[in-house]
Amino acid sequence: MDHPNAPEVVKQARRMIDVADARHPGLVEICRTNPMRVADMWRDDVLIEFVDDGVNGSGRLGPDGVPATCHMETGDGRPVLRVFRYRAKSRTYFSLLHELGHYLQRTDPGLAVALLGQDAEAGIDFEERACDAFASRVLLPDALVSDVIERCGGVNAYAACTLAENSMASRSCVAKRLVDIMPNPGMIAVYGAWKGMFCVTTGGFPPYEPETPLARYYDRIHDYMDQRYLLWHARRAERFDLTPGDLPVDLRDGAPARMSMCFQRVGGRYQCFMVFEDGLRGTAG
Ligand SMILES: [Zn+2]
Numbered sequence: 001m002d003h004p005n006a007p008e009v010v011k012q013a014r015r016m017i018d019v020a021d022a023r024h025p026g027l028v029e030i031c032r033t034n035p036m037r038v039a040d041m042w043r044d045d046v047l048i049e050f051v052d053d054g055v056n057g058s059g060r061l062g063p064d065g066v067p068a069t070c071h072m073e074t075g076d077g078r079p080v081l082r083v084f085r086y087r088a089k090s091r092t093y094f095s096l097l098h099e100l101g102h103y104l105q106r107t108d109p110g111l112a113v114a115l116l117g118q119d120a121e122a123g124i125d126f127e128e129r130a131c132d133a134f135a136s137r138v139l140l141p142d143a144l145v146s147d148v149i150e151r152c153g154g155v156n157a158y159a160a161c162t163l164a165e166n167s168m169a170s171r172s173c174v175a176k177r178l179v180d181i182m183p184n185p186g187m188i189a190v191y192g193a194w195k196g197m198f199c200v201t202t203g204g205f206p207p208y209e210p211e212t213p214l215a216r217y218y219d220r221i222h223d224y225m226d227q228r229y230l231l232w233h234a235r236r237a238e239r240f241d242l243t244p245g246d247l248p249v250d251l252r253d254g255a256p257a258r259m260s261m262c263f264q265r266v267g268g269r270y271q272c273f274m275v276f277e278d279g280l281r282g283t284a285g
Helices: 007-023 027-033 035-041 089-107 109-116 120-139 142-151 157-165 171-179 213-225 228-236
Strands: 047-052 069-071 080-085 186-193 196-201 239-241 247-250 256-266 269-278
Touching: 007 027, 007 089, 007 109, 007 120, 027 035, 027 120, 035 089, 047 089, 080 089, 089 109, 089 120, 109 120, 120 171, 142 157, 142 171, 157 171, 157 239, 157 256, 157 269, 171 186, 171 196, 171 269, 186 213, 196 213, 213 269
Parallel strands: 047 080
Antiparallel strands: 069 080, 186 196, 186 269, 239 256, 247 256, 256 269
């Protein structure tokens, strides 16, 4: 099981949503508008402790050097979910749901059995991946994702922007989710995101080196992002769909691809989704 969203991981994540709904109905619904209400909804089951994110903002360790966790035993009998409070609220929501995912997998016999089916190392990895897949599917329900993709004519920048506008998920969460369902090899970039640019390819997160899959798209991203007139438009609109259809582009290795691009104003700044899909000429005509 190498892929983070192998079918068995996705299956576990969907079962986790069912288990959560059986205990407290409406998780997906409240997370469309205010995921922080999860803390109230589950207050009899778990003690949720919010901790400010560590100095380096990496999200791996809190200021006291302790990672975000789900501790199963505490004094008052409730497990403690230790959740980082990030500057970007969408990251806090994801962290909260990820930790709730651990709690569900450790307290529901059916979910726990799926963990036991993995060998020791893979079991931990499986549990973590299922928590991520669960958080992603609560914030971006399958039905919403398929509806938006259909309305936007496929996995493209407009679908990505529309999902970001209609959910509490972060743009990187949207990118990771969509890249998994791209029908061809490709890449999704979020420009202007946390730490500059976030990129994910259909093969996962390759490091940036001259001959990696990521590098094939990189030059094209900079070609477009260096165009000042694009930014001029982007700064004047709440949302700016650059290409009415997909644009044909040649990648660094000469291979054909198509690209879509969509700017969106987020808190006074703009962010941009770029979606590349290999092997197809543009359909814009
Ligand atoms: Zn975890």
